[in-house]
Amino acid sequence: MEFEEITPGPLLAEIDSPDDLKKLDPEQLVDVCDELRDFIVDIVSIHGGHFGASLGVVEMTVALHYVYDTPKDLLLWDVGHQAYGHKILTGRRNNFHTNRKYGGLSGFPKRSESEYDTFGVGHSSTSISAGLGMAVARDLDESDKKVVSVIGDGAMTAGLAFEAMNNAGVMNSDILVILNDNCMSIDPNVGALKEYLTDITTSKTFNKLRDEIYDMLGHFKSAGDKMRKVASKLEKAVTAAITPGGLFQALGFKYYGPVDGHNVDTMRRHLEDLKDIPGPKLLHAVTVKGKGFAPAEREQTKWHAQSSPFDKITGKTLDPDTTPKPPKYQHVFGEAVVELADENEDIVGITPAMPSGSSLWPLMEKYPDRAFDVGIAEQHSITFAAGLAAEGKKAFAAIYSTFLQRAYDQVIHDVAIQKLPVVFCIDRAGLVGADGPTHHGAYDISYLRGVPNMIVSSPMNEEELRDMMYTASEYDEAAWAIRYPRGRATGMDYPEGFKPMEIGKGQKLRDGDEVAILSFGPFGNYVMDAADDLAKEGINVGHFNMRFAKPLDTYLVEEVCHNYDHIITIEDGTKLGGFGSAVAEFLADKPYHTPTTIMGIPDRIVEHGTQKELHQEVGLDPESIKNKVREVLKTTVLKS
Template identity: 50%
Template sequence: METSILNTINSPEDLRKISSERLPQLAKELREFIIDIVATKEGHLGASLGVVELTIALHYFFNTPKDLLVWDVGHQAYGHKILTGRRQNFDTNRKLNGLSGFPKRTESIFDTFGVGHSSTSISAALGMAIASKLNGEKKQHIAVIGDASIASGMAFEGLNHAGVTDTDLWIILNDNAIGIDPSVGALKEYLTKAGIGKKPKQANIIEALNFHYSGPIDGHNFDSLFSAFEKLKKVKGPKFLHVITKKGKGLQKAEEDQVKYHAPGKFDKETGEVIPKNEEKLPPKFQDVFGLTLVELAKENKNIIGITPAMPTGSSLKFMMEEFPDRAFDVGIAEQHAVTLSAGMTTQGKVVFCAIYSTFLQRAYDQVIHDVALQNLPVIFCIDRAGLVGEDGATHQGVFDIAYLRCIPNLIIATPADEVELRNILYTASLGLENPIAIRYPRGRGNINNWKKTFKKIEIGRSRKIQSGEKVAILSVGNMLQNVKEATKKFSENFIEIIDMRFVKPLDEKRLHQVFKKFTTIITVEDGAISGGFNEAVISFANQHRYNSSIIPLGIPDEFIEHGTIEELQNLAGISVKAIKKTLDEVLT
């Protein structure tokens, strides 16, 4: 039996000691290792399988970590982590207190830049290259970016600047025609036409930006990669290598269904078959409630439009794209464009539902303020993955949206507690509002199977009382209501009053006056940052009206929350069922 090569490699220095003839065997072992771990531990699969040869070649050819390697997003960096000293604990990937699912500076000297969101690699690597030049240091700076990410505005900003610098900057375009969903847009079509073996294009967009362009080459062929590296090493200034790869390479199922196998969950490592979850009787995912409800509404209103930046599957806008392809748009990784595009359509009488993950809406903050709220255009922001999202960790937790949206004039913030409330606020928004609205809902499933009920209009800014009580009041935001209801079961019903606030802005001031006049102790529960969040809105109300009740905040503390299961993270943040019970015990004893 052939001795394992991978088990002898604990650093790129070890990698560079083996002969190049053995690299194909190493690639085979690395793929098998990634498949073995992800099959049982879950995580991002297809992206890392697609860059196995490229990852090995980069660490073999360049003198990392002196030469600085920056990965864009980081979905594809599992092989990088395994080759840079983290093989033995890679099974802790994305687990509480384990390895991050993305490159992270505090985790390894080989992780030169923390990532998670797309299109940052070129700017970061260029910044490093300029700094190295100023420091008089001779080193290489390599950004590895995908064809979906390079179409983003920020990537173009980096390219535009880099093209007029005299720096040792390499941009490796990992072109596989897909991000999480298939890549879209004119640049994608341009890159597709420039396939391996095709005649070079007379008008090259990269060369027009003052880069030395090379490729496209086969990213799974070591000879092609090393030959290209050797030629480009002799080139002065910024250089661009176009590499063609196949997402999911080495696992047939992952190659055939690249969307599903981006992050497939558990699967059979031999056959690639995803292990089915028993989902027959489970409630729907909130994203599906959004997507399916939107189709219902669009059937009745031809002015309804759906827009998402590169997340048609994740947001479930795919349902509308299938039903009404001319009224649903995937604009690629371009959150700023998505928001202003929505604003433009709204000026012409369209009812626009703009579906963006909470963590990604952060990237379009100026557009939300300047292009939507300032003009009071009634864009409907459907904020998916609001609150804690779990294993994706600090870069993806949707815990800041309440805080960063609450200060914006004209903007309504709705926080439906369950599937039926989500359905009804979507319906209410579709009827026409005078203001823009942000509707936030969590990742994962709710609790109601029979959610397709007759639509009911919700009064904007009106809360609902769930339970009356005499000792303490709990003001709940969004799906935290489920934790609150569960946590209060052991207490006498007449002890605790529970209010589903429904809206963070405008607050139901009539209800708040009633609560503050009745209770000396009030608990606020939110799955967002306490700093600037719902609790501070309640405190502001109390101060304005000179109430002196004790207000206890339960929410996300003033720190970045790392990766783990949602249940684990809720417990750490003090908003789990167990944590809420503990607070109630302290208050009521």
């Protein structure tokens, strides 16, 4: 499909840095915002990317870079979904079309990409902690730079955000936190905090009284110190007594708001005022995710991100591919957990703010009392699941691999030590694609394999995923981790219902001559393709679908050692401490020394790109598998 070149508006075309933005009159900022919003829509409608969050902070972004002296002043964007406007205004407009593409700009703020990206982000709720650290470093250096952390109300549900605020409130360092309140993370926000913020933004009585008090206090500006102190105490007392903003006051923050986050002049004036007020401050800005693009405002979850080109007026997909496609692994999980819940009333589901991404929605809709979105609170989600399991419920914790990293202590302390049979359904395992290194699920095999009372498994296809889930639902002796990748499954036909799977048992898929490939998880499908091609060359490799990294099928490994001259292992996780390491560890103290080659994600940070591009880069695609087999055979011949 041919696309015309994207031309920015006349004002935006002249902005290559915040210094250029500052040359404009305040009255021109409305036009800049319109042009910036249009440019984001134009780019994403063609090239894809995160969408709604950046549209929702256009005015905030323009005001921040207009008022503050970035990059000297430090601006932190929590998560990073909302940072597209920031990147465009800071010298990356002309190559923003490469955003999230292989070798192009990162979809998130990234320190190595720009001096304006003060802190790398991807996981939520880090901005206040990092901002406080930067503020304290500034104080130690006795510099005058400002620190601003922008955090969404969804990210504010994480304990890390409150830990940081609790600390910042007593450190008394000068830091501004902007609470971007749009009632959304990726899915609609849940929990008491969401209700709390709704009370602030909808209470007419509070807002009227607050405005009257602020107006009155304005008359005290020329008064003496004693009167100003009285006015300040009055402000704090009334705020604490009648406003839910008292929560932030109690944590040691001066609270300002709520303000209209889509009025760039209002945002500019508030930021100019707050810039000179010392200490920890919180500005509560109310915004709409997807602002300015009607389809995104109506369906905010759907328009969190877009991967296909769409009409920038109607939102309809351009030239949609109507070819039937295999289901995504997450949807196979979502369907299976409902079927299992139909048969077992003790089954419950838990997800940390990802009901759509993890496909827990079907269970939430059919059994709303047995499915729980706990907010962006990964640690809580796992201990919550452990509590359910301790009382006899079969807890299925649906969580991305990268997010489970945040709850590793809970996995060990609250689940494994107590031998609770929580089932971890680990989505987005392996290299996830355009979201890049903050979202790759590269480490779960390694960090789970060393935990006692833990089964670590990975299906090669959707039938195995379903059967693993069924077997785990019937197993009460240990926790069980089932990892599966982002994207489409194989499209295989599988029978209705479920069948039990023998724990710790792999299967032989193909006999061979000298080289045996032991695959763990969906990369077994790459091995099948490679083996078919090699057979046409007269090279016959054995192929074994191992299914379990723990417990390892040692009987099958021993059989392979007795029948093959060389073993190759392959997995979509880090080579260090993963499935291949499990095989090598088992063979280490055996009298026979079968050479073993481990194929996996290398010991380095892998950047973003499509999954296919990244598999090729790290040498895990079918062509790389074939080359590795040829290399092993050549080495074997030379040695003999």
